[in-house]
Amino acid sequence: MNTSGRLQVWAPKPTRIVAVAGDHRLSMIKDEHDWWRPAEPLPDDLGNGDFDYGFLLDDDEQPLPDPRSRRQPNGVHELSRTYDPTDYRWHDQQWTGRQPAGAVIYELHIGTFTPEGTLRSAIGRLDHLVELGIDFVEVMPVNAFNGTHNWGYDGVDWFAVQESYGGPAAYQEFVDACHQRGLAVVQDVVYNHLGPSGNYLPRFGPYLTTGHSTWGELINLDAPGSDEVRAYIIDNALMWLRDYHVDALRLDAVHALVDSRAVHLLEELATEVDSLSSRVGRPLTLIAESDLNDPRLISSRQAGGYGLAAQWSDDFHHALYVRLTGDSTGYYADFAAPGALAKVLQHGYFHDGGWSSFRGRSHGRPLDLTETGTWQLVVCSDNHDQIGNRAAGERLATKISFEQLRLAAVLTVLGPFTPMIFQGEEWGARTPFQFFTSHPESDLGRIVAEGRLAEFAAMDWDTSVVPDPQDPQTFIRSKLDWDEPVTGEHADLLTVYRDLITLRRCEPDLREPRFGQLSVRCDDAAGWLALRRGMIEIMINFSERPVRIDGNPGAELFRAGQVRGVADGVELGGHAAVVVRTRTET
Incomplete structure:
Protein backbone atom coordinates (compact mmCIF):
# COMPACT_ATOMS: atom_id res chain seq x y z
CA MET A 1 0.00 0.00 0.00
CA ASN A 2 1.38 3.41 -0.98
CA THR A 3 0.15 5.94 1.59
CA SER A 4 1.73 8.76 3.57
CA GLY A 5 4.55 9.07 1.05
CA ARG A 6 5.66 5.42 1.01
CA LEU A 7 6.68 3.93 -2.35
CA GLN A 8 7.14 0.20 -2.82
CA VAL A 9 6.31 -2.27 -5.54
CA TRP A 10 6.73 -6.00 -6.18
CA ALA A 11 8.36 -6.36 -9.58
CA PRO A 12 10.55 -9.40 -10.37
CA LYS A 13 10.57 -8.74 -14.14
CA PRO A 14 12.35 -5.37 -14.61
CA THR A 15 16.07 -4.95 -13.94
CA ARG A 16 15.82 -1.25 -13.08
CA ILE A 17 13.04 0.94 -11.64
CA VAL A 18 12.86 4.68 -11.12
CA ALA A 19 9.93 6.13 -9.20
CA VAL A 20 8.44 9.36 -10.51
CA ALA A 21 6.88 11.13 -7.51
CA GLY A 22 5.78 14.73 -7.65
CA ASP A 23 8.70 16.63 -9.20
CA HIS A 24 11.21 13.97 -8.21
CA ARG A 25 12.83 10.94 -9.80
CA LEU A 26 13.89 8.41 -7.19
CA SER A 27 16.15 5.42 -7.77
CA MET A 28 14.79 2.16 -6.37
CA ILE A 29 16.57 -0.87 -4.96
CA LYS A 30 15.30 -4.44 -4.88
CA ASP A 31 15.37 -6.83 -1.91
CA GLU A 32 15.69 -10.61 -2.02
CA HIS A 33 11.90 -10.98 -2.40
CA ASP A 34 11.71 -8.71 -5.49
CA TRP A 35 10.18 -5.78 -3.62
CA TRP A 36 11.55 -2.41 -4.76
CA ARG A 37 11.84 0.61 -2.43
CA PRO A 38 13.47 4.06 -2.71
CA ALA A 39 17.25 3.92 -2.30
CA GLU A 40 17.22 7.17 -0.29
CA PRO A 41 14.81 8.79 2.20
CA LEU A 42 11.90 10.52 0.51
CA PRO A 43 12.19 14.29 -0.05
CA ASP A 44 10.47 16.37 2.61
CA ASP A 45 7.79 17.68 0.23
CA LEU A 46 6.51 14.11 -0.29
CA GLY A 47 5.97 13.55 3.41
CA ASN A 48 2.78 15.59 3.75
CA GLY A 49 -0.37 15.34 1.68
CA ASP A 50 -1.13 13.30 -1.40
CA PHE A 51 0.98 13.29 -4.53
CA ASP A 52 0.98 11.68 -7.97
CA TYR A 53 3.50 8.99 -8.75
CA GLY A 54 4.37 6.11 -11.07
CA PHE A 55 7.18 3.73 -11.97
CA LEU A 56 9.60 3.79 -14.91
CA LEU A 57 10.55 0.20 -15.74
CA ASP A 58 13.95 -0.33 -17.40
CA ASP A 59 14.10 1.96 -20.46
CA ASP A 60 10.49 3.15 -20.38
CA GLU A 61 9.83 6.82 -20.96
CA GLN A 62 6.25 6.70 -19.70
CA PRO A 63 5.74 5.85 -16.01
CA LEU A 64 3.25 3.10 -15.20
CA PRO A 65 0.66 3.29 -12.42
CA ASP A 66 1.18 1.39 -9.17
CA PRO A 67 -0.25 -2.17 -9.21
CA ARG A 68 -1.64 -1.39 -5.74
CA SER A 69 -2.77 2.14 -6.53
CA ARG A 70 -5.48 3.53 -4.26
CA ARG A 71 -6.43 6.27 -6.71
CA GLN A 72 -6.32 6.80 -10.48
CA PRO A 73 -7.73 10.33 -10.73
CA ASN A 74 -6.92 10.72 -14.43
CA GLY A 75 -7.66 7.21 -15.62
CA VAL A 76 -6.02 3.80 -15.54
CA HIS A 77 -3.24 4.73 -17.97
CA GLU A 78 -2.04 7.73 -15.97
CA LEU A 79 -0.14 8.33 -12.73
CA SER A 80 -1.40 6.96 -9.44
CA ARG A 81 -2.18 9.21 -6.49
CA THR A 82 -1.56 8.37 -2.85
CA TYR A 83 -4.57 7.97 -0.60
CA ASP A 84 -4.54 7.17 3.09
CA PRO A 85 -7.85 5.51 4.08
CA THR A 86 -7.15 6.14 7.76
CA ASP A 87 -7.70 9.86 7.19
CA TYR A 88 -11.45 9.27 6.93
CA ARG A 89 -13.42 9.88 10.16
CA TRP A 90 -15.96 7.09 10.47
CA HIS A 91 -19.36 7.49 12.12
CA ASP A 92 -20.28 3.80 12.32
CA GLN A 93 -18.79 3.03 15.72
CA GLN A 94 -22.10 1.47 16.82
CA TRP A 95 -22.17 -0.88 13.84
CA THR A 96 -21.66 -4.49 14.94
CA GLY A 97 -22.09 -6.16 11.55
CA ARG A 98 -24.70 -8.48 10.07
CA GLN A 99 -24.90 -12.22 9.48
CA PRO A 100 -26.26 -13.29 6.07
CA ALA A 101 -28.56 -15.92 7.59
CA GLY A 102 -32.11 -14.56 7.51
CA ALA A 103 -31.10 -11.52 5.46
CA VAL A 104 -32.42 -9.94 2.25
CA LEU A 194 -8.48 -8.39 -15.65
CA GLY A 195 -9.96 -5.95 -18.12
CA PRO A 196 -8.59 -5.59 -21.65
CA SER A 197 -7.32 -2.01 -21.33
CA GLY A 198 -4.93 -0.64 -18.71
CA ASN A 199 -3.67 -3.95 -17.34
CA TYR A 200 0.03 -3.29 -16.69
CA LEU A 201 0.51 -6.06 -14.13
CA PRO A 202 2.36 -8.39 -16.55
CA ARG A 203 5.05 -5.70 -16.96
CA PHE A 204 5.84 -5.97 -13.26
CA GLY A 205 5.62 -9.68 -12.55
CA PRO A 206 4.07 -13.08 -13.35
CA TYR A 207 0.49 -12.12 -12.51
CA LEU A 208 -0.80 -14.15 -15.47
CA THR A 209 -0.03 -17.67 -16.61
CA THR A 210 -0.63 -19.92 -19.61
CA GLY A 211 -4.16 -21.04 -20.34
CA HIS A 212 -7.32 -19.12 -21.09
CA SER A 213 -10.72 -18.57 -19.55
CA THR A 214 -13.70 -16.80 -21.09
CA TRP A 215 -11.98 -13.47 -20.46
CA GLY A 216 -8.38 -14.20 -21.53
CA GLU A 217 -5.24 -15.37 -19.78
CA LEU A 218 -5.50 -17.01 -16.37
CA ILE A 219 -4.50 -15.39 -13.11
CA ASN A 220 -1.33 -17.10 -11.83
CA LEU A 221 -2.44 -18.95 -8.71
CA ASP A 222 -0.13 -21.97 -8.80
CA ALA A 223 2.83 -21.35 -11.15
CA PRO A 224 6.22 -19.83 -10.15
CA GLY A 225 5.77 -16.42 -8.57
CA SER A 226 2.20 -17.20 -7.50
CA CYS A 506 -41.82 -11.55 11.51
CA GLU A 507 -42.30 -15.28 10.94
CA PRO A 508 -39.46 -17.49 12.28
CA ASP A 509 -40.61 -20.43 10.10
CA LEU A 510 -39.80 -18.32 7.03
CA ARG A 511 -36.18 -17.97 8.18
CA GLU A 512 -35.75 -21.62 9.20
CA PRO A 513 -32.33 -22.72 7.85
CA ARG A 514 -32.80 -26.50 7.74
CA PHE A 515 -33.71 -28.31 4.52
CA GLY A 516 -35.35 -30.99 6.63
CA GLN A 517 -37.98 -28.51 7.82
CA LEU A 518 -39.53 -27.92 4.39
CA SER A 519 -41.59 -29.95 1.95
CA VAL A 520 -43.02 -29.34 -1.51
CA ARG A 521 -46.13 -30.49 -3.33
CA CYS A 522 -46.69 -29.64 -6.97
CA ASP A 523 -48.67 -30.44 -10.08
CA ASP A 524 -46.80 -29.09 -13.08
CA ALA A 525 -49.60 -30.03 -15.48
CA ALA A 526 -52.14 -28.05 -13.48
CA GLY A 527 -49.57 -25.32 -12.80
CA TRP A 528 -49.51 -25.13 -9.01
CA LEU A 529 -46.89 -25.51 -6.29
CA ALA A 530 -47.21 -25.57 -2.49
CA LEU A 531 -44.14 -25.02 -0.30
CA ARG A 532 -44.45 -25.94 3.37
CA ARG A 533 -42.08 -24.32 5.88
CA GLY A 534 -42.92 -25.39 9.43
CA MET A 535 -46.43 -24.19 10.19
CA ILE A 536 -46.56 -21.95 7.11
CA GLU A 537 -47.57 -22.99 3.61
CA ILE A 538 -47.02 -20.93 0.46
CA MET A 539 -49.40 -21.87 -2.35
CA ILE A 540 -48.89 -20.53 -5.87
CA ASN A 541 -50.85 -20.94 -9.06
CA PHE A 542 -48.55 -20.27 -12.03
CA SER A 543 -51.30 -20.99 -14.57
CA GLU A 544 -53.99 -18.72 -15.96
CA ARG A 545 -56.73 -21.13 -14.92
CA PRO A 546 -58.14 -21.49 -11.39
CA VAL A 547 -56.79 -24.44 -9.42
CA ARG A 548 -57.71 -26.19 -6.21
CA ILE A 549 -55.02 -27.20 -3.71
CA ASP A 550 -55.97 -29.59 -0.95
CA GLY A 551 -54.80 -28.84 2.57
CA ASN A 552 -55.71 -27.80 6.06
CA PRO A 553 -55.16 -24.03 6.07
CA GLY A 554 -55.72 -21.79 9.03
CA ALA A 555 -55.00 -18.06 9.26
CA GLU A 556 -54.27 -16.23 6.05
CA LEU A 557 -51.04 -14.18 6.20
CA PHE A 558 -50.80 -12.85 2.63
CA ARG A 559 -52.66 -13.09 -0.63
CA ALA A 560 -52.10 -11.99 -4.21
CA GLY A 561 -54.96 -12.33 -6.68
CA GLN A 562 -58.22 -14.22 -6.22
CA VAL A 563 -58.22 -16.66 -3.31
CA ARG A 564 -61.20 -18.60 -1.99
CA GLY A 565 -61.26 -21.04 0.87
CA VAL A 566 -63.06 -24.32 0.14
CA ALA A 567 -63.64 -27.47 2.14
CA ASP A 568 -60.26 -28.99 3.01
CA GLY A 569 -58.34 -26.70 0.72
CA VAL A 570 -57.93 -23.46 -1.17
CA GLU A 571 -59.01 -22.34 -4.63
CA LEU A 572 -56.62 -19.97 -6.36
CA GLY A 573 -57.52 -17.86 -9.36
CA GLY A 574 -55.18 -17.51 -12.30
CA HIS A 575 -51.70 -16.24 -11.32
CA ALA A 576 -52.66 -16.07 -7.65
CA ALA A 577 -50.89 -16.95 -4.42
CA VAL A 578 -51.69 -17.25 -0.75
CA VAL A 579 -49.61 -17.72 2.38
CA VAL A 580 -51.31 -19.39 5.34
CA ARG A 581 -50.50 -20.62 8.80
CA THR A 582 -51.60 -24.24 8.81
CA ARG A 583 -53.23 -26.13 11.67
CA THR A 584 -50.62 -28.90 11.67
CA GLU A 585 -46.83 -28.92 11.53
CA THR A 586 -44.75 -30.37 8.71
Missing part, protein backbone atom coordinates in the same frame (compact mmCIF):
# COMPACT_ATOMS: atom_id res chain seq x y z
CA ILE A 105 -29.84 -8.65 -0.27
CA TYR A 106 -30.28 -5.82 -2.78
CA GLU A 107 -27.95 -5.68 -5.79
CA LEU A 108 -27.20 -2.33 -7.38
CA HIS A 109 -24.90 -0.76 -9.96
CA ILE A 110 -23.60 2.64 -8.90
CA GLY A 111 -23.60 4.12 -12.41
CA THR A 112 -27.26 3.34 -13.11
CA PHE A 113 -28.85 3.33 -9.65
CA THR A 114 -29.33 7.11 -9.78
CA PRO A 115 -29.37 9.64 -12.64
CA GLU A 116 -26.03 11.05 -11.45
CA GLY A 117 -24.46 7.61 -11.19
CA THR A 118 -22.20 8.34 -8.22
CA LEU A 119 -21.63 6.93 -4.75
CA ARG A 120 -22.73 10.15 -3.10
CA SER A 121 -25.98 10.31 -5.07
CA ALA A 122 -26.64 6.66 -4.16
CA ILE A 123 -26.59 7.69 -0.49
CA GLY A 124 -29.70 9.76 -1.18
CA ARG A 125 -31.63 6.59 -2.12
CA LEU A 126 -30.59 4.41 0.82
CA ASP A 127 -33.73 5.27 2.80
CA HIS A 128 -35.75 3.60 0.04
CA LEU A 129 -33.86 0.37 0.79
CA VAL A 130 -34.42 0.74 4.52
CA GLU A 131 -38.16 1.18 3.98
CA LEU A 132 -38.16 -1.84 1.68
CA GLY A 133 -36.64 -3.96 4.47
CA ILE A 134 -33.22 -4.66 2.94
CA ASP A 135 -30.37 -5.99 5.12
CA PHE A 136 -27.41 -6.11 2.70
CA VAL A 137 -26.61 -3.73 -0.16
CA GLU A 138 -24.55 -5.55 -2.79
CA VAL A 139 -22.56 -3.16 -4.99
CA MET A 140 -21.39 -4.28 -8.42
CA PRO A 141 -17.61 -3.83 -8.93
CA VAL A 142 -16.24 -0.35 -8.34
CA ASN A 143 -12.52 -0.93 -8.95
CA ALA A 144 -10.93 1.34 -11.55
CA PHE A 145 -11.56 0.54 -15.23
CA ASN A 146 -10.78 2.33 -18.47
CA GLY A 147 -13.53 4.73 -19.54
CA THR A 148 -16.39 6.44 -17.75
CA HIS A 149 -19.06 3.74 -17.51
CA ASN A 150 -18.93 -0.03 -17.43
CA TRP A 151 -20.52 -2.96 -15.62
CA GLY A 152 -17.33 -3.05 -13.54
CA TYR A 153 -16.00 -6.46 -14.54
CA ASP A 154 -13.31 -4.92 -16.77
CA GLY A 155 -11.42 -3.43 -13.82
CA VAL A 156 -7.62 -3.33 -13.94
CA ASP A 157 -6.69 -1.45 -10.76
CA TRP A 158 -8.19 -3.63 -8.06
CA PHE A 159 -7.16 -1.41 -5.14
CA ALA A 160 -8.56 1.83 -6.60
CA VAL A 161 -12.18 3.02 -6.58
CA GLN A 162 -13.44 4.25 -9.96
CA GLU A 163 -13.11 8.05 -10.10
CA SER A 164 -16.31 8.59 -12.08
CA TYR A 165 -18.15 7.08 -9.09
CA GLY A 166 -16.42 9.48 -6.69
CA GLY A 167 -13.19 7.71 -5.75
CA PRO A 168 -12.17 6.18 -2.42
CA ALA A 169 -13.38 8.97 -0.12
CA ALA A 170 -16.88 8.81 -1.58
CA TYR A 171 -16.83 5.04 -1.20
CA GLN A 172 -16.06 5.35 2.50
CA GLU A 173 -18.91 7.86 2.86
CA PHE A 174 -21.26 5.42 1.13
CA VAL A 175 -20.38 2.48 3.40
CA ASP A 176 -20.57 4.76 6.44
CA ALA A 177 -24.03 5.97 5.40
CA CYS A 178 -25.20 2.38 4.89
CA HIS A 179 -24.05 1.37 8.37
CA GLN A 180 -25.71 4.35 10.00
CA ARG A 181 -28.99 3.15 8.47
CA GLY A 182 -28.49 -0.45 9.57
CA LEU A 183 -27.51 -1.67 6.11
CA ALA A 184 -24.59 -4.05 5.64
CA VAL A 185 -22.49 -3.79 2.46
CA VAL A 186 -21.45 -6.55 0.06
CA GLN A 187 -18.76 -5.55 -2.42
CA ASP A 188 -18.61 -7.49 -5.69
CA VAL A 189 -14.93 -8.22 -6.47
CA VAL A 190 -13.31 -9.80 -9.52
CA TYR A 191 -10.21 -11.96 -9.02
CA ASN A 192 -10.55 -14.31 -11.98
CA HIS A 193 -9.53 -11.95 -14.80
CA ASP A 227 2.87 -16.62 -3.77
CA GLU A 228 2.89 -12.86 -4.30
CA VAL A 229 0.00 -12.99 -6.77
CA ARG A 230 -2.12 -14.78 -4.19
CA ALA A 231 -1.01 -12.24 -1.57
CA TYR A 232 -2.07 -9.49 -3.97
CA ILE A 233 -5.59 -10.94 -4.11
CA ILE A 234 -5.86 -11.64 -0.39
CA ASP A 235 -4.53 -8.20 0.52
CA ASN A 236 -7.11 -6.65 -1.77
CA ALA A 237 -9.94 -8.59 -0.14
CA LEU A 238 -8.77 -7.59 3.33
CA MET A 239 -8.49 -3.96 2.20
CA TRP A 240 -12.23 -3.75 1.42
CA LEU A 241 -13.16 -5.41 4.70
CA ARG A 242 -10.69 -3.54 6.91
CA ASP A 243 -10.04 -0.10 5.38
CA TYR A 244 -13.50 0.43 3.87
CA HIS A 245 -15.53 -1.36 6.58
CA VAL A 246 -17.24 -3.61 4.02
CA ASP A 247 -19.16 -6.52 5.57
CA ALA A 248 -19.02 -9.13 2.81
CA LEU A 249 -17.46 -9.84 -0.56
CA ARG A 250 -19.18 -11.42 -3.53
CA LEU A 251 -16.43 -13.31 -5.41
CA ASP A 252 -17.07 -13.20 -9.14
CA ALA A 253 -16.96 -16.43 -11.18
CA VAL A 254 -14.78 -18.48 -8.86
CA HIS A 255 -15.04 -21.41 -11.28
CA ALA A 256 -12.50 -19.49 -13.40
CA LEU A 257 -9.91 -19.53 -10.58
CA VAL A 258 -7.62 -22.34 -11.75
CA ASP A 259 -5.58 -23.47 -8.74
CA SER A 260 -3.86 -26.84 -8.40
CA ARG A 261 -2.16 -26.13 -5.07
CA ALA A 262 -2.89 -28.22 -1.98
CA VAL A 263 -4.61 -25.26 -0.32
CA HIS A 264 -6.96 -23.61 -2.79
CA LEU A 265 -6.94 -19.81 -2.93
CA LEU A 266 -10.56 -19.74 -1.72
CA GLU A 267 -9.71 -21.78 1.36
CA GLU A 268 -6.72 -19.56 2.10
CA LEU A 269 -8.85 -16.46 1.61
CA ALA A 270 -11.58 -17.80 3.91
CA THR A 271 -9.00 -18.48 6.62
CA GLU A 272 -7.59 -14.94 6.38
CA VAL A 273 -11.05 -13.35 6.41
CA ASP A 274 -12.07 -15.37 9.47
CA SER A 275 -8.91 -14.15 11.19
CA LEU A 276 -9.68 -10.52 10.33
CA SER A 277 -13.27 -10.98 11.52
CA SER A 278 -11.97 -12.09 14.90
CA ARG A 279 -9.68 -9.05 15.13
CA VAL A 280 -12.28 -6.42 14.14
CA GLY A 281 -15.07 -8.03 16.16
CA ARG A 282 -17.79 -8.19 13.51
CA PRO A 283 -18.99 -10.82 11.00
CA LEU A 284 -17.18 -10.85 7.64
CA THR A 285 -18.71 -12.94 4.89
CA LEU A 286 -17.53 -14.45 1.59
CA ILE A 287 -20.15 -15.29 -1.07
CA ALA A 288 -19.06 -17.08 -4.23
CA GLU A 289 -20.51 -16.91 -7.70
CA SER A 290 -20.07 -20.30 -9.34
CA ASP A 291 -21.81 -22.40 -11.96
CA LEU A 292 -20.11 -25.62 -10.83
CA ASN A 293 -22.79 -26.72 -8.36
CA ASP A 294 -19.91 -27.86 -6.17
CA PRO A 295 -20.75 -28.14 -2.44
CA ARG A 296 -17.06 -27.78 -1.54
CA LEU A 297 -17.41 -24.02 -1.86
CA ILE A 298 -19.67 -23.76 1.18
CA SER A 299 -18.67 -26.91 3.05
CA SER A 300 -16.63 -26.37 6.20
CA ARG A 301 -12.87 -26.66 6.03
CA GLN A 302 -13.12 -29.45 8.60
CA ALA A 303 -15.26 -31.38 6.11
CA GLY A 304 -12.80 -30.80 3.26
CA GLY A 305 -14.49 -27.73 1.82
CA TYR A 306 -13.28 -24.17 1.28
CA GLY A 307 -15.32 -22.70 4.12
CA LEU A 308 -17.07 -19.88 2.25
CA ALA A 309 -20.30 -18.69 3.82
CA ALA A 310 -22.59 -18.82 0.80
CA GLN A 311 -22.84 -19.03 -2.97
CA TRP A 312 -25.07 -17.72 -5.73
CA SER A 313 -27.36 -20.43 -7.10
CA ASP A 314 -28.59 -19.94 -10.65
CA ASP A 315 -30.67 -23.13 -10.63
CA PHE A 316 -33.44 -21.40 -8.67
CA HIS A 317 -33.57 -18.53 -11.14
CA HIS A 318 -33.63 -20.81 -14.16
CA ALA A 319 -36.36 -23.08 -12.80
CA LEU A 320 -38.54 -20.12 -11.75
CA TYR A 321 -37.93 -18.28 -15.04
CA VAL A 322 -39.04 -21.29 -17.10
CA ARG A 323 -42.11 -21.77 -14.93
CA LEU A 324 -43.10 -18.10 -15.31
CA THR A 325 -42.27 -17.54 -18.99
CA GLY A 326 -42.38 -20.98 -20.65
CA ASP A 327 -39.03 -20.12 -22.29
CA SER A 328 -36.91 -23.27 -22.53
CA THR A 329 -34.28 -22.17 -25.06
CA GLY A 330 -30.53 -22.43 -24.52
CA TYR A 331 -29.47 -23.27 -20.98
CA TYR A 332 -33.11 -23.08 -19.79
CA ALA A 333 -33.97 -26.34 -21.57
CA ASP A 334 -33.22 -28.71 -18.68
CA PHE A 335 -35.36 -26.67 -16.30
CA ALA A 336 -38.51 -27.40 -18.28
CA ALA A 337 -38.39 -30.93 -16.83
CA PRO A 338 -41.40 -31.81 -14.63
CA GLY A 339 -40.72 -31.03 -10.98
CA ALA A 340 -37.60 -28.94 -11.69
CA LEU A 341 -38.63 -26.06 -9.44
CA ALA A 342 -39.75 -28.42 -6.69
CA LYS A 343 -36.41 -30.24 -6.84
CA VAL A 344 -34.47 -26.98 -6.49
CA LEU A 345 -36.57 -25.95 -3.47
CA GLN A 346 -36.04 -29.30 -1.75
CA HIS A 347 -32.43 -30.05 -2.71
CA GLY A 348 -30.83 -26.67 -3.46
CA TYR A 349 -29.37 -27.73 -6.80
CA PHE A 350 -31.18 -29.00 -9.89
CA HIS A 351 -27.97 -30.18 -11.51
CA ASP A 352 -26.54 -32.41 -8.80
CA GLY A 353 -24.72 -35.00 -10.88
CA GLY A 354 -27.27 -35.65 -13.60
CA TRP A 355 -27.25 -34.85 -17.31
CA SER A 356 -26.97 -31.24 -18.51
CA SER A 357 -28.10 -30.94 -22.12
CA PHE A 358 -26.62 -27.43 -22.44
CA ARG A 359 -23.17 -28.68 -21.40
CA GLY A 360 -23.49 -32.04 -23.12
CA ARG A 361 -22.35 -33.89 -19.98
CA SER A 362 -23.30 -34.63 -16.42
CA HIS A 363 -22.96 -31.70 -14.04
CA GLY A 364 -22.87 -30.91 -10.34
CA ARG A 365 -22.87 -32.85 -7.10
CA PRO A 366 -25.55 -33.16 -4.39
CA LEU A 367 -25.48 -30.87 -1.39
CA ASP A 368 -25.22 -32.46 2.03
CA LEU A 369 -28.62 -31.31 3.25
CA THR A 370 -27.77 -32.18 6.85
CA GLU A 371 -24.78 -29.83 6.84
CA THR A 372 -25.90 -27.08 4.44
CA GLY A 373 -28.15 -24.25 5.60
CA THR A 374 -30.79 -23.13 3.12
CA TRP A 375 -29.59 -19.54 3.60
CA GLN A 376 -26.20 -20.50 2.11
CA LEU A 377 -27.74 -20.35 -1.37
CA VAL A 378 -28.35 -16.80 -2.63
CA VAL A 379 -31.15 -16.73 -5.20
CA CYS A 380 -33.08 -14.24 -7.30
CA SER A 381 -35.75 -13.89 -9.94
CA ASP A 382 -33.50 -11.42 -11.82
CA ASN A 383 -29.95 -10.11 -11.47
CA HIS A 384 -27.45 -8.17 -13.56
CA ASP A 385 -26.25 -11.30 -15.39
CA GLN A 386 -29.66 -12.76 -16.15
CA ILE A 387 -30.96 -9.42 -17.46
CA GLY A 388 -27.84 -8.10 -19.18
CA ASN A 389 -27.07 -11.40 -20.84
CA ARG A 390 -30.44 -11.53 -22.59
CA ALA A 391 -30.15 -10.28 -26.14
CA ALA A 392 -31.92 -6.96 -25.55
CA GLY A 393 -31.05 -6.66 -21.85
CA GLU A 394 -34.73 -6.86 -20.94
CA ARG A 395 -35.97 -7.43 -17.42
CA LEU A 396 -38.34 -10.17 -16.37
CA ALA A 397 -40.83 -7.34 -15.76
CA THR A 398 -41.11 -6.75 -19.51
CA LYS A 399 -41.70 -10.44 -20.28
CA ILE A 400 -44.51 -11.28 -17.84
CA SER A 401 -47.50 -9.56 -16.21
CA PHE A 402 -47.57 -7.75 -12.88
CA GLU A 403 -49.65 -10.65 -11.53
CA GLN A 404 -46.82 -13.03 -12.41
CA LEU A 405 -44.24 -10.67 -10.94
CA ARG A 406 -46.06 -10.97 -7.63
CA LEU A 407 -45.67 -14.77 -7.82
CA ALA A 408 -41.94 -14.37 -8.43
CA ALA A 409 -41.72 -12.08 -5.40
CA VAL A 410 -43.63 -14.50 -3.18
CA LEU A 411 -41.42 -17.49 -3.94
CA THR A 412 -38.12 -15.59 -3.97
CA VAL A 413 -38.70 -13.65 -0.75
CA LEU A 414 -40.52 -16.34 1.23
CA GLY A 415 -38.69 -19.36 -0.16
CA PRO A 416 -36.01 -21.21 1.80
CA PHE A 417 -32.96 -19.44 0.36
CA THR A 418 -31.39 -16.00 0.83
CA PRO A 419 -33.29 -13.69 -1.52
CA MET A 420 -31.55 -11.06 -3.61
CA ILE A 421 -33.45 -8.26 -5.33
CA PHE A 422 -31.95 -6.47 -8.33
CA GLN A 423 -32.31 -2.69 -8.44
CA GLY A 424 -35.81 -1.69 -9.56
CA GLU A 425 -37.17 -5.22 -9.44
CA GLU A 426 -39.20 -4.29 -6.37
CA TRP A 427 -41.45 -2.03 -8.45
CA GLY A 428 -41.27 -3.91 -11.76
CA ALA A 429 -38.95 -1.41 -13.44
CA ARG A 430 -39.37 -1.20 -17.21
CA THR A 431 -35.91 0.21 -17.83
CA PRO A 432 -33.55 -2.43 -19.24
CA PHE A 433 -30.13 -3.29 -17.84
CA GLN A 434 -28.12 -3.66 -21.01
CA PHE A 435 -24.47 -4.53 -21.40
CA PHE A 436 -22.63 -1.20 -21.75
CA THR A 437 -18.99 -0.20 -22.15
CA SER A 438 -17.04 3.00 -22.77
CA HIS A 439 -13.73 1.74 -24.14
CA PRO A 440 -11.80 4.76 -25.47
CA GLU A 441 -10.10 2.45 -27.97
CA SER A 442 -12.45 2.15 -30.95
CA ASP A 443 -11.00 -1.18 -32.08
CA LEU A 444 -11.55 -2.69 -28.64
CA GLY A 445 -15.11 -1.39 -28.55
CA ARG A 446 -15.78 -2.97 -31.94
CA ILE A 447 -14.32 -6.32 -30.86
CA VAL A 448 -16.49 -6.38 -27.74
CA ALA A 449 -19.64 -5.56 -29.72
CA GLU A 450 -18.89 -8.23 -32.33
CA GLY A 451 -18.20 -10.78 -29.59
CA ARG A 452 -21.62 -10.16 -28.05
CA LEU A 453 -23.33 -10.68 -31.40
CA ALA A 454 -21.43 -13.93 -31.97
CA GLU A 455 -22.45 -15.27 -28.53
CA PHE A 456 -26.14 -14.67 -29.15
CA ALA A 457 -25.97 -16.01 -32.70
CA ALA A 458 -24.47 -19.25 -31.36
CA MET A 459 -27.59 -19.68 -29.18
CA ASP A 460 -29.93 -18.92 -32.12
CA TRP A 461 -31.15 -15.71 -30.48
CA ASP A 462 -32.30 -12.68 -32.46
CA THR A 463 -29.17 -10.53 -32.82
CA SER A 464 -31.09 -7.63 -34.39
CA VAL A 465 -32.24 -6.53 -30.92
CA VAL A 466 -28.75 -6.56 -29.37
CA PRO A 467 -27.73 -2.97 -28.48
CA ASP A 468 -24.26 -1.62 -29.21
CA PRO A 469 -22.39 -1.68 -25.86
CA GLN A 470 -20.36 1.37 -26.92
CA ASP A 471 -23.39 3.53 -27.74
CA PRO A 472 -23.80 6.02 -24.83
CA GLN A 473 -27.57 5.58 -25.09
CA THR A 474 -27.19 1.92 -24.08
CA PHE A 475 -25.84 3.14 -20.74
CA ILE A 476 -28.40 5.94 -20.37
CA ARG A 477 -31.33 3.60 -21.12
CA SER A 478 -30.17 1.34 -18.28
CA LYS A 479 -30.54 3.98 -15.57
CA LEU A 480 -33.45 3.54 -13.16
CA ASP A 481 -36.49 5.77 -13.55
CA TRP A 482 -37.32 6.85 -10.01
CA ASP A 483 -40.69 8.26 -11.10
CA GLU A 484 -41.97 4.72 -11.73
CA PRO A 485 -42.33 3.39 -8.16
CA VAL A 486 -44.86 6.03 -7.12
CA THR A 487 -47.42 5.26 -9.81
CA GLY A 488 -50.03 2.61 -10.57
CA GLU A 489 -49.04 -1.04 -10.69
CA HIS A 490 -45.42 -0.17 -9.94
CA ALA A 491 -46.44 1.26 -6.57
CA ASP A 492 -48.67 -1.75 -5.92
CA LEU A 493 -45.82 -4.19 -6.58
CA LEU A 494 -43.52 -2.18 -4.32
CA THR A 495 -46.07 -2.60 -1.54
CA VAL A 496 -46.13 -6.35 -2.20
CA TYR A 497 -42.36 -6.55 -1.78
CA ARG A 498 -42.45 -4.53 1.43
CA ASP A 499 -45.21 -6.71 2.85
CA LEU A 500 -43.44 -9.93 1.92
CA ILE A 501 -40.14 -8.83 3.45
CA THR A 502 -41.95 -7.77 6.61
CA LEU A 503 -43.71 -11.14 6.76
CA ARG A 504 -40.40 -12.93 6.31
CA ARG A 505 -38.88 -10.96 9.16
